[in-house]
Amino acid sequence: MITMGIDSGSAMTKAVLYDGEKIVACRMEPSGSSPGKVMRRLYEEMKTPDTCYVVATGYGRELLPEADKVITEITCHGAGAAYLYPDCEAVIDIGGQDSKVILLNDNGQVRDFLMNDKCAAGTGRFLEMTMVRVGSDIEVIDDFVKGAEPAVINSMCAVFAESEIIGLLAQETKPGDIVLGCINSICRRTAIFAQKLISGKTNVFFSGGLAQSEAIRKTLAGYLGVDEVKTHPMSQYNGAIGAAILGYQRALRKK
Amino acid sequence: MELKKDLPAIFEEFAEQRKKSFLTIKKLKEEGTPVVGVFCTYLPKEIPNAMGAAVVGLCSVSDETIPDAEKDLPRNLCPLIKSSYGFAKTDKCPFFYFSDLVVGETTCDGKKKMYEMLGEFKPVHVMELPNRQSEEGYAMYRREIIRFKELLEEKFGTVITEDAIRHQIHVRNEITKELLRMQYLMANDPAPVSGLDIVNTAYGSGFNMEVEKLAGRIKEVADMIEKDYAEGKNVGKRPRILVTGSPSGGAALKVIRAIEDSGAVVVAFENCSGLKSMVLTDEENPDVYDALARRYMGIGCSCMSPNPNRLEMLDRLIDEFKVDGVVDIILQACHTYNVETALVGKLVKEKKGIPYTIVETDYSQADVGQIKTRMEAFIEML
Numbered sequence: 001m002i003t004m005g006i007d008s009g010s011a012m013t014k015a016v017l018y019d020g021e022k023i024v025a026c027r028m029e030p031s032g033s034s035p036g037k038v039m040r041r042l043y044e045e046m047k048t049p050d051t052c053y054v055v056a057t058g059y060g061r062e063l064l065p066e067a068d069k070v071i072t073e074i075t076c077h078g079a080g081a082a083y084l085y086p087d088c089e090a091v092i093d094i095g096g097q098d099s100k101v102i103l104l105n106d107n108g109q110v111r112d113f114l115m116n117d118k119c120a121a122g123t124g125r126f127l128e129m130t131m132v133r134v135g136s137d138i139e140v141i142d143d144f145v146k147g148a149e150p151a152v153i154n155s156m157c158a159v160f161a162e163s164e165i166i167g168l169l170a171q172e173t174k175p176g177d178i179v180l181g182c183i184n185s186i187c188r189r190t191a192i193f194a195q196k197l198i199s200g201k202t203n204v205f206f207s208g209g210l211a212q213s214e215a216i217r218k219t220l221a222g223y224l225g226v227d228e229v230k231t232h233p234m235s236q237y238n239g240a241i242g243a244a245i246l247g248y249q250r251a252l253r254k255k
Numbered sequence: 256m257e258l259k260k261d262l263p264a265i266f267e268e269f270a271e272q273r274k275k276s277f278l279t280i281k282k283l284k285e286e287g288t289p290v291v292g293v294f295c296t297y298l299p300k301e302i303p304n305a306m307g308a309a310v311v312g313l314c315s316v317s318d319e320t321i322p323d324a325e326k327d328l329p330r331n332l333c334p335l336i337k338s339s340y341g342f343a344k345t346d347k348c349p350f351f352y353f354s355d356l357v358v359g360e361t362t363c364d365g366k367k368k369m370y371e372m373l374g375e376f377k378p379v380h381v382m383e384l385p386n387r388q389s390e391e392g393y394a395m396y397r398r399e400i401i402r403f404k405e406l407l408e409e410k411f412g413t414v415i416t417e418d419a420i421r422h423q424i425h426v427r428n429e430i431t432k433e434l435l436r437m438q439y440l441m442a443n444d445p446a447p448v449s450g451l452d453i454v455n456t457a458y459g460s461g462f463n464m465e466v467e468k469l470a471g472r473i474k475e476v477a478d479m480i481e482k483d484y485a486e487g488k489n490v491g492k493r494p495r496i497l498v499t500g501s502p503s504g505g506a507a508l509k510v511i512r513a514i515e516d517s518g519a520v521v522v523a524f525e526n527c528s529g530l531k532s533m534v535l536t537d538e539e540n541p542d543v544y545d546a547l548a549r550r551y552m553g554i555g556c557s558c559m560s561p562n563p564n565r566l567e568m569l570d571r572l573i574d575e576f577k578v579d580g581v582v583d584i585i586l587q588a589c590h591t592y593n594v595e596t597a598l599v600g601k602l603v604k605e606k607k608g609i610p611y612t613i614v615e616t617d618y619s620q621a622d623v624g625q626i627k628t629r630m631e632a633f634i635e636m637l
Contacts, residue, residue, distance in 0.1 A: 059624070074632030098625075110636045112610065117625040 005243025008060030011096030036063035080242030082108025292354030316505020450521025
């Protein structure tokens with residue numbers, strides 16, 4: 001028996017297949033301007049004859065009529081983190097459009113959550129924009145900030161921060177310093193937001209695209225006051241993995 | 256003979272009451288009935304009703320006039336205040352247009368200041384509402400109620416007798432009793448009807464000008480809900496949500512819809528037009544002004560400091576309505592309710608041991624998608 005989880009995020013659509021023990025396939029594509037079409041294509045191309053249950057999640061979760069169940073990304077991220085990091089107590093996800101903090105109970109179920117969906121400055125989009133502005137790409141952010149001294153970014157708003165960055169470039173501040181400054185800014189903001197739910201030594205799982213960067217993980221751990229934040233090479237698939245796992249549990253109950 | 260209507264039609268009728276009252280007010284005005292426009296539940300409607308005036312609510316709940324309001328008011332202000340001011344300034348609210356007198360109270364800072372500006376286009380009277388539920392506070396509000404009565408007598412050339420006030424206290428108590436009875440039918444599990452219908456009925460009843468007949472009308476609704484429920488009609492077993500926070504009629508009902516569309520039912524609504532202000536006045540108290548002062552000052556609004564009555568009511572309602580989770584709606588820049596989320600969250604999560612979430616919103620429809628995701632996730636968690 002195989003189940004499929006599809007996570008239609010604001011930037012990327014992620015899909016995985018799960019066989020009850022492990023992830024047997026995964027794919028990721030830009031959501032673009034027709035997120036429903038991207039979901040449909042991934043669904044059609046990945047579906048196997050024994051795929052018996054499909055769960056859709058993410059912003060576009062209502063767009064796949066073939067889905068057996070629609071579950072929000074909060075619940076899916078919780079389930080995904082509990083799978084990728086079984087000791088996980090809290091999840092911090094910095095996505096393309098929002099950031100969220102999720103607390104899990106001992107069974108890996110969501111106990112409480114907070115979402116920042118009002119402000120772009122705390123999201124992945126802010127760093128992506130900064131990297132474009134300095135003529136580079138988010139993929140190489142760790143190399144870009146090697147040996148850098150963080151510049152101070154004061155603006156509380158992504159749009160004004162961009163003006164501030166242009167100002168810093170005009171003063172010939174090193175691009176690496178600016179980007180590291182932005183990483184500090186976003187991590188500090190995330191930690192302040194997270195402290196409403198997370199206190200003391202907590203096993204934190206960091207998901208979303210930014211979690212792949214070591215520099216961001218280290219900075220975030222520093223601001224949270226924990227030794228490290230855990231991630232997983234598949235953390236960007238976290239929501240889709242959670243969806244597939246929750247789908248598997250439902251498929252078992254249906255039997 | 257009036258045709259017997261079914262429950263959905265009656266709910267619709269109450270929900271539409273505000274619009275329908277526009278014509279009623281015009282007619283009443285033409286017949287020479289004084290119209291008093293009010294903002295908060297702190298205003299004792301018994302006083303203007305005792306001189307035969309029509310009392311209309313002026314709190315506006317749509318974003319239509321906010322751009323006009325922002326010509327004078329700051330952007331970062333509560334949408335209820337901006338909307339109310341905007342409707343008044345543009346003369347788009349018939350209730351405001353027909354009001355002979357507008358009455359406000361010194362509740363939150365934003366409203367207090369807005370009333371000062373409102374005075375430029377309408378006669379405005381502001382009652383000084385104490386911030387503390389103490390004996391001194393009651394005594395002061397009692398004096399303010401008498402001052403308000405005297406102002407009405409002088410302005411409209413009439414006399415408001417204590418007997419007339421006593422009668423209105425009784426009438427208002429009967430309305431409150433029926434509204435309470437109707438809302439407490441939602442304590443049944445499974446709930447008999449959707450929470451949105453109950454909220455709309457409670458809110459709409461505030462715009463019914465036939466005060467003397469209103470208790471009877473609400474009783475009919477409650478009787479019908481009870482009868483249908485006895486016959487097995489209900490919404491089925493669903494997670495039970497209590498909603499609290501800033502005034503949440505009109506456009507803010509998007510949150511209630513998101514909760515109920517996600518498969519839960521709003522069993523209790525602790526906001527202004529719901530259970531918060533449903534308190535009875537002591538009819539045995541020989542001093543009608545003292546009785547009114549104590550009844551209205553007892554309302555657990557966040558403009559009181561401290562505000563123990565809100566927490567006590569929430570504590571009780573969570574048990575009585577067998578609540579599974581609490582949603583606190585905060586209108587943007589509503590500082591008092593926003594600050595109180597820390598106290599409410601502590602009560603709900605730590606003392607009552609159930610989940611709690613906060614939704615900060617305004618009257619726009621821009622965040623409908625985000626609210627839907629949050630409410631769905633909250634309900635999946637229960």
